[in-house]
Amino acid sequence: MNTKPKSPIFDEMNADDGSLRDIYQNYAQWLKEMPDGALQRKSAEAELLFRRLGITFAVYGEAAGSERLIPFDVVPRIFGADEWRRLETGIKQRVKALNAFLHDIYHDQEIIKAGVIGADQVLKNAMYRPEMCGIDLPNQVYAHIAGIDLVRVGQNDFYVLEDNLRTPSGVSYMLENRRTMMRLFPELFARHTVEPVEHYPQMLLDTLREAAPYGKSNPTIVVMTPGSYNSAYFEHAFLASQMGVELVEGQDLFVHNQKAFMHTTEGPQQVDVIYRRVDDDFLDPLAFRPDSALGVPGLFSAYRSGNVVLANGVGTGVADDKSTYLYVPDMIRFYLGETPILSNVPTWRLSESDDLKYVLEHLPELVVKEVQGSGGYGMLVGPTSSKAEIEAYRLRILNDPANFIAQPTLALSTCPTLVESGVAPRHVDLRPFVLSGKEIRLVPGGLTRVAMTEGSLVVNSSQGGGTKDTWVLED
């Protein structure tokens, strides 16, 4: 008699009845043929590769300049062509609506007039930038690069966990993971037809070119980084070199006559598009935080006058805020007149007293997040927290309920992952990267993040999560 309880958790490789899902047949066969210890050896080899390439990230709060590797898992996460097509359509739909929303709230605010979303929710949001009102951006695009975090709970059930419209990172891992997999397991790629992702930098470059002011045909594009101690510095340098453009810091730029220039050995050179990986607050000490040493004085005024384009635009944070998130399905209906393909996670807003009451009574079952938090910092995962942690968090909530939202603890899907004890299921999510220019583009795939600890649902790299190569198989 089979006493194993039926797991409510969806596994990417094994169906509920224990059979293999079709898309994994080929891989599982290969896995079976692998001699003992072979995967472990490949995994060690991968670590060496990553370290030699210097694909590291800095963890805030640790000694300055200390560098860590994000654990890379050698077992790929696989999607079938049909699954992917549906996801892709849903993601594009969502990003299109989000850009329409941003354009609207900085112009006529139709969505507020129509009563779909409250004026306070938008205009009193700390991330709303009144300075952006009335500025016309090329193609009406605000979020040129978006990272949409998805989780899966069933065969056809995907939820959007959050939209990242400010400076989403991780795409370099998507690319390096693929490169590493191809180097470690060429035979696997011979056995599968995996859709390529390597052209992402070219797509990004096309998107940034399309964003150029006044439709300039051969714009000067730069990537702007906060500097080599930033946690995502590797990615900034990586993308700049893959696109063949300069990687600049704030100190390399200056503004003259409402135009942006960079200091070069041949003198000043005008810059048209800045793919900036610096937060709004630090962009321009004259317009935003005066203590910012990373920014460029006058940059915002150059931006306002249309002589330089920032990607992403200023003020996108109001749309990826966790309280605005609730309205994204409404945005899709309002702007596109379509039915949302991807659903939101049911969410309680603690600013509402009924919701607050319910959440406080059910804290041990729920996930509670700060409205503007990111990177997995400052969140409560009820089921895995101690009583004391829950009580401490309760006090934080009571202190400022409107600053929090709560969601049910989702049964994130699991994917086979190489851990110490062998290959075992671990929870995963997915972040595809969406590019918006004259059209919306994305490469088939994304960054799969995996919680390396058994049972853990926190996949953030800052919290010890790892990454996997993500495959979309061709038909």
Added chain:
Amino acid sequence: MLSRTADNLFWMARHIERAENIARVLDVAHRSALLPLDIDGTEAYLWYAPLNITGCAEGYEEKYGLARCKDVSYYLALDPDNPSSIYNCLRMARENARSVRGAITSEMWESINSTWLEMNRRNVDMPEDQYPEFFEWVKERSHLFRGVTLGTILKDIALSFIRLGTFLERADNTARILDVKYHILLPSVSDVGGAADYYQWGSLLKSVSGFEAYKKTYRDVISPQRVAEFLILRDDMPRSLHACMNEVETALISINGNSGREARRLAGEQHADLHFGRIEDVISQGLHEYLSLFLVKINLLGQEIRNAYLSRRDVYETQTQVLLSAQAQ
């Protein structure tokens, strides 16, 4: 090219070259220590030289006092507290490279990064007998990096700044080695041609990989004046001042541009001086005086290069404004 990028490339090259030169100086000191030297306080006498050459004497004395083989080796090679130790040169070279990853090839980055990673894996309490192997390793990594650079990078302005850094640093080091060693060695000039003398001057030449080249060029005993001529004026000796200034001037000409006129003039002047100079005049002027003046001049050249190409805001801003208003008119 971005000024900051040029600055980092320039310093990346300088730091690698400096690490190599420190390794050379220490290596020779280690070899010399094997020779009998019948002077009181031999050890201190011998080990001050590397400190003086690298300009680290002050920092060392503060920490250790008298110069001793073990402490000097550690201080110059491995000490994280000494800003000019090999350890820190490699660290900074890697930091420079990391800041401009997009401007160098991935092969260059991998080479410089694995050098740094291996440096970190090395034993901090290196026993004395492992130093020679360490110095060999540092030299090899430096050779490798230069080779990888030449073999993979586009021959454009980036390479010019790298070469500028390499050869300016090398000129500086050769001048210092010659200056310090000459001083130490000259008192024993009485036994010119003696065995000790042969080894001492020989070791000076070896420290700049010039021993075999000297033999080939002069086919004669090692004489102090010829060594000076060899390391200052011979343009076919890759570490001589003349050869270095050849490269510096060529690099500056290829960078060209509106700014940097003064840097080009200074380099040209230095180069001409070495090109037409005679060793008799150098010696009669006083070798120490000549080399001191040379060091002052290339330091000045370094500053000019910085002002013209590498710096931002401060000096540059005003230039920029002038340029822009000129463009507007």
